[in-house]
Amino acid sequence: MSMTARSSPQACGDRDEIFARIYDAIREVPRGRVVTYGQIAAAIGFPRHARLVGRALRSLPEPTDVPWHRVVNASGAVSRRPSDSDQLQRLLLEAEGIEFGPSGRLSLDHFRWDDPTDRPSTRFDVMEKD
Numbered sequence: 023m024s025m026t027a028r029s030s031p032q033a034c035g036d037r038d039e040i041f042a043r044i045y046d047a048i049r050e051v052p053r054g055r056v057v058t059y060g061q062i063a064a065a066i067g068f069p070r071h072a073r074l075v076g077r078a079l080r081s082l083p084e085p086t087d088v089p090w091h092r093v094v095n096a097s098g099a100v101s102r103r104p105s106d107s108d109q110l111q112r113l114l115l116e117a118e119g120i121e122f123g124p125s126g127r128l129s130l131d132h133f134r135w136d137d138p139t140d141r142p143s144t145r146f147d148v149m150e151k152d
Contacts, residue, residue, distance in 0.1 A: 040066070044078040051092040054118045055135035056128065058096050076101070091115055098127040 043066045051057050059072035068074060079090050091114040095101045100111045112122065122128050 040068075040074070041078040041081060044075055045082070045088045048088050048090065048093060051089060051135050053089075054120065054133070056092050056094050056098075056115070056120065056130070056133050057135050058130070059093055060096055061134075062093060072096070094128065094130075098130040098133075100126070 044062055047062050047065045048057070059075040060070070062075045063069060063071040075093065079088075079093065082088055082090055091111040100108045100115075102108050115128070116122070120128055120133050
């Protein structure tokens with residue numbers, strides 16, 4: 023399947039607009055839950071563009087109201103960074119009740135917020151399961 027203009031971030035708007043959509047989606051993630059970079063990309067209409075989400079998060083201004091720490095990689099781990107922000111991310115998640123195993127990963131089965139891509143909406147409006 024070829025990439026269409028509709029699925030290409032470069033063809034769908036300017037960087038600031040796309041980053042704003044990413045930040046809005048992340049703001050919807052409830053405390054004590056996480057999402058993956060890929061979930062956010064899919065939620066805003068760009069499946070398979072997880073790295074775009076990473077670029078947006080690296081561009082976040084400080085201070086920010088975006089709970090960036092709630093975005094983890096697909097294996098349930100905090101992505102390593104040159105700065106100490108990966109350690110800060112883990113501390114922030116633990117303060118929200120998220121537990122990490124000995125491998126440094128959290129259980130996505132337990133802590134992942136409902137997948138927004140299984141609904142017709144591209145907004146991150148899925149309610150948390152009990």
